[in-house]
Amino acid sequence: MPLLDMRDVRGGYGDADILQGVSITVAEKEIVVIVGPNGAGKSTAMKAVFGLLNVRGGQIVFDGEEITGWAPNRIVQRGVCYVPQVDNVFREMTVHENFEMGGFLRSGDLSAAYDRVYQLFPDLKAKRRNLAGDLSGGQRQMVAMGRALMLDPKLLLLDEPTAGLSPKYMEQIFQITRDVRDAGVSILLVEQHAKQALAFCDRGYVLATGANRHEGTGQALLADREVAEMFLGG
Amino acid sequence: MTLLDFLNFYLVPGIVLGAIYAVGAIGITLVFGILRFAHFAHGDMATLGAFIALALAASGMDPWVALPLAMAITAVIAIGVDRSFYDYLSRRPKILTVMASLGVALMLRAVVQVVWGVDPTTYVTGIVRPEEYFGILLRPRELNTLLTVVLIVVGLELFLRKSKWGKAMRAMSDNPDLARLSGVDNRKVTMLTWAIVGALCTASGFMLGINTELHSMMGWQLLLPMFAAAILGGVGRVQGAVLGGLIVGITEELSVFVVPAQYKAATAFALLLIILLVRPRGLLNGKVL
Ligand SMILES: Nc1ncnc2c1ncn2[C@@H]1O[C@H](COP(=O)(O)OP(=O)(O)O)[C@@H](O)[C@H]1O
Ligand SMILES: [Mg+2]
Numbered sequence: 001m002p003l004l005d006m007r008d009v010r011g012g013y014g015d016a017d018i019l020q021g022v023s024i025t026v027a028e029k030e031i032v033v034i035v036g037p038n039g040a041g042k043s044t045a046m047k048a049v050f051g052l053l054n055v056r057g058g059q060i061v062f063d064g065e066e067i068t069g070w071a072p073n074r075i076v077q078r079g080v081c082y083v084p085q086v087d088n089v090f091r092e093m094t095v096h097e098n099f100e101m102g103g104f105l106r107s108g109d110l111s112a113a114y115d116r117v118y119q120l121f122p123d124l125k126a127k128r129r130n131l132a133g134d135l136s137g138g139q140r141q142m143v144a145m146g147r148a149l150m151l152d153p154k155l156l157l158l159d160e161p162t163a164g165l166s167p168k169y170m171e172q173i174f175q176i177t178r179d180v181r182d183a184g185v186s187i188l189l190v191e192q193h194a195k196q197a198l199a200f201c202d203r204g205y206v207l208a209t210g211a212n213r214h215e216g217t218g219q220a221l222l223a224d225r226e227v228a229e230m231f232l233g234g
Numbered sequence: 235m236t237l238l239d240f241l242n243f244y245l246v247p248g249i250v251l252g253a254i255y256a257v258g259a260i261g262i263t264l265v266f267g268i269l270r271f272a273h274f275a276h277g278d279m280a281t282l283g284a285f286i287a288l289a290l291a292a293s294g295m296d297p298w299v300a301l302p303l304a305m306a307i308t309a310v311i312a313i314g315v316d317r318s319f320y321d322y323l324s325r326r327p328k329i330l331t332v333m334a335s336l337g338v339a340l341m342l343r344a345v346v347q348v349v350w351g352v353d354p355t356t357y358v359t360g361i362v363r364p365e366e367y368f369g370i371l372l373r374p375r376e377l378n379t380l381l382t383v384v385l386i387v388v389g390l391e392l393f394l395r396k397s398k399w400g401k402a403m404r405a406m407s408d409n410p411d412l413a414r415l416s417g418v419d420n421r422k423v424t425m426l427t428w429a430i431v432g433a434l435c436t437a438s439g440f441m442l443g444i445n446t447e448l449h450s451m452m453g454w455q456l457l458l459p460m461f462a463a464a465i466l467g468g469v470g471r472v473q474g475a476v477l478g479g480l481i482v483g484i485t486e487e488l489s490v491f492v493v494p495a496q497y498k499a500a501t502a503f504a505l506l507l508i509i510l511l512v513r514p515r516g517l518l519n520g521k522v523l
Binding site: 072077088 | 408415
């Protein structure tokens with residue numbers, strides 16, 4: 001049984017349905033990527049999992065429990081953390097305070113959690129007292145991921161973590177994503193850099209106009225002629 | 235005029251007045267930053283708090299001992315005001331809450347006028363002689379005012395920087411969506427903010443009252459300089475509010491060198507206009523309004 005099973009989900013922000021039937025599964029310790037043209041509903045699909053959408057059809061099952069219609073803070077406590085595409089750090093708080101806010105719902109000793117994020121993001125250790133808003137884009141993205149990891153989630157949702165980053169940082173973020181997976185976290189991510197993302201993920205989905213178009217292993221999608229022509233620019 | 239005269243008759247009163255404005259402006263900047271609206275009932279909440287302290291002092295308590303009690307009582311009242319009025323409008327456009335706060339201002343003032351009347355009054359009667367500290371003349375109440383303001387500012391800064399809920403308040407002001415995604419309970423932060431704002435209002439009203447006099451319109455007169463201070467410092471910035479308060483207070487006292495004394499109260503207005511024209515985000519780069 002997959003960790004996340006999203007079946008034929010329909011819904012939107014207001015009355016109009018942006019998602020017209022999206023189905024996505026993520027297994028334990030799997031990296032799954034969603035690609036597709038701008039406005040396809042990739043971010044919206046991710047928000048549906050996190051309870052930020054009016055879901056009007058289909059169901060979302062996480063870890064054996066249906067979470068359709070749950071409020072985000074209940075979903076957080078269940079073990080799903082979400083890194084939005086933009087505005088994903090507290091700019092006027094320090095790196096360490098961002099992590100503290102990530103662990104807000106946890107009580108007790110968090111030192112193991114801090115050790116873990118600083119181990120994943122060693123660059124941030126020296127910057128722990130800097131304001132997150134003063135960091136470079138790549139480092140800010142690391143803060144955003146670190147904040148989400150503080151709750152020790154089973155599933156991490158990442159919306160375009162490499163948007164606007166240099167190739168060097170993009171590689172680094174992909175590498176960290178793998179490290180996070182190796183630490184036992186399943187990952188669902190949306191990517192604009194479709195080729196690179198499909199090359200590094202376990203499985204991928206191509207969404208277009210709010211519905212599934214293609215799915216398969218990253219390699220299979222890269223090899224698919226139609227996917228390559230329609231979505232990867234030939 | 236000697237330097238000491240300048241200090242004693244203009245600068246020191248300016249600092250005392252500015253410190254009082256600062257405490258009020260911190261509350262305004264917190265409401266602006268965390269709840270995102272201009273709270274026009276701020277001044278009249280200060281009046282109410284000042285009169286609650288008067289009622290406690292009338293029962294034989296030293297006014298400075300009555301102050302923390304009055305702060306606690308007004309904190310509860312502020313939470314009640316939020317629950318009874320602003321909370322219902324929290325999902326509607328913010329301008330509705332702003333207008334509602336104007337209504338709350340009139341209601342609070344009416345309560346003060348019905349209960350305590352419209353005549354000016356004081357916490358203590360009699361003339362107090364100032365003491366001299368290295369040539370600087372300070373009355374005990376002025377010294378107490380400055381010490382209280384320092385205590386409040388340092389205490390609040392420590393709370394916001396070090397405590398879990400203080401950080402949650404800053405997070406909510408910084409990025410409300412992300413704060414909610416991190417599991418911060420918006421309602422708790424709102425309650426906490428109102429408790430602090432009610433307490434700060436009381437402190438500013440009380441200190442204005444003990445350094446001058448109490449009357450039912452005092453808070454309304456505080457409103458403009460407090461807003462000017464908050465915007466001058468940068469919306470959402472506690473340290474900015476302190477800086478802004480001091481600048482407005484000192485400028486008001488020094489304005490008599492330039493304009494007739496009856497225009498003192500217009501100084502804050504002039505400062506507000508200038509800052510909005512020249513540096514709308516305030517001295518410490520606050521939020522965009
Ligand atoms: N907060 C929102 N409110 C209303 N419509 C939105 C919102 N966010 C996105 N949309 C609309 O939903 C559609 C899909 O957007 P999105 O999921 O962000 O696309 P993608 O992430 O694939 O680029 C777009 O037509 C967009 O205009
Ligand atoms: Mg998107």
